[in-house]
Amino acid sequence: MTSRTVTLLDVARTAGVSKSTASDALQGSGRVAEATRDRVRAVAEELGYRPNSAARRLRRSSTGAIGLHLPQTATRLDYYMNLAFGAVARAQEEGFDMVLLAPEGAAGGPVASRVDGLLVIDPEVGDRAVPGLLDAGVPVVTGERYLGPTAAPTGAVICDNAASLTALLDHVTERGARRPAVLAPAGTSAWATALRATAASWGRERGVDVALRTVPFAATPGEAEETTLDLLRTDPAVDAVICAPDGAAPGVLRTAAALGRPVGPGAPPAATTHSRKAPTLLLVASCVDGTATRSAEPPVTAVDLRPAAYGRACAELLCDILAGRTPPDTVRRHAWALETRASTTAGPA
Incomplete structure (x- = not known):
């Protein structure tokens, strides 16, 4: 027996709703009752439905890309490379490409026309690109809080x-x-x-x-x-x-x-x-x-600091906001772990 791809129509029929209602429920748009939205999402998960990301982007006039802004020193730090790999992997699971933004000269207007949302990692008050990115007109998730005076991000993932x-x-x-x-x-x-x-x-x-x-x-x-x-x-x-x-x-x-x-x-x-x-x-x-x-x-x-997991968490929050699964102004916390070794601990850690 050969398996076939589950379609939106399959989800709609199983949930007992129209195709347009199923689409609105999964995208977080339209006037859909919360109970109906939950039922459609549960059916989609049970059937293993995966939306066609290319078609979804066309319907939404979406670019299908997320921008990633890292500190200028990131290219020589192991931490940021692992974080970036984690973010890329999670974005790709949602059908998004990741665009690495140049540290200098990133401006809100041009960037907003090329991406659906932005990840801004460890934003510094002195980074001249950050205010423009936060005011770019697309959802922005920061890795750590931004301490500057400009507009707040749409969401943030923070460590203690x-x-x-x-x-x-x-x-x-x-x-x-x-x-x-x-x-x-x-x-x-x-x-x-x-x-x-x-x-x-x-x-x-x-x-x-x-x-x-x-x-x-x-x-x-x-x-x-x-x-x-x-x-x-x-x-x-x-x-x-x-x-x-x-x-x-x-x-x-x-x-x-x-x-x-x-x-x-x-x-x-x-x-x-x-x-x-x-x-x-x-x-x-x-x-x-x-x-x-x-x-x-x-x-x-x-x-x-589990950088790969941190990158995934930042990308996941942005994808959740873009899909309407999570409201704006959401702040999520990321867990760290203390690894004790021989430089402070006698014998096995």
């Missing part, structure tokens, strides 16, 4: 970045750190702003003096190494360094090795004839997990 840094600070102090330091990102994104504010507030609330140093949003391992070297020479009491930028933590490890600071919570080596006391241990962690933290020696404890 304050909670993730709090978890890291709590973790290193539970492992014995008494003078933690945070290499926090510069910039005006919600992520960077939250990390800087949390480092300060966590210290005030617990009576702990957190050494806060600001590094570039997309700091390289070399920049992290230079900052950490200056930090530990200036303040040798620092016994834990939390490095925020994606992929930069190996620079902290190199500094520790250069200064003879063993990394991890194990027992320190005995003092040598050239020193009066054993070197102080150093715990190392990162606010962003990735290949650099997992493959480091020792592997680095990090917050797994």
Whole structure:
């Protein structure tokens, strides 16, 4: 027996409605009672109905594309590449192509004529393209909140970045750190702003003096190494360094090795004839997990932001809004996970 494609007419007949009512119910348009809309959608799911995306675009004068705007530093960060792949995969499941927008020169008017909606990831107040994108006349979903004064996005997917840094600070102090330091990102994104504010507030609330140093949003391992070297020479009491930028933590490890600071919570080596006391241990962690933290020696404890899943969640919210399945102004939360490794944990994590 050969299977055939389920059509809209099949859905309509099974649900006991007209073809036009079934179409309106599935698209979220027209004057369709909520109970009827729910019944038609349930039938469509049961039958495995998949709308013809090309025909749907023609009926709606749709472009069949979604625009993706990433920070200018995205091309060299593992996090954003994984996020983009996740967003592309989810959009394609809905029949949309993904258009990567140039970091510079993106303007609302021209963009709106080429896409049905926009994903704007980690929007910064200083990014001149963002206000035009938010005012482009098409639905816009941001990955993280936009802190600028312009129009709000149609929807957003956010992480609790304050909670993730709090978890890291709590973790290193539970492992014995008494003078933690945070290499926090510069910039005006919600992520960077939250990390800087949390480092300060966590210290005030617990009576702990957190050494806060600001590094570039997309700091390289070399920049992290230079900052950490200056930090530990200036303040040798620092016994834990939390490095925020994606992929930069190996620079902290190199500094520790250069200064003879063993990394991890194990027992320190005995003092040598050239020193009066054993070197102080150093715990190392990162606010962003990735290949650099997992493959480091020792592997680095990090917050797994699940970027591919995050990209999927952003694209899914936009597709839901475009299809009328979700109302505008929806904010969804994305979960993160703390991955503890040898840089802060003795033995198996």
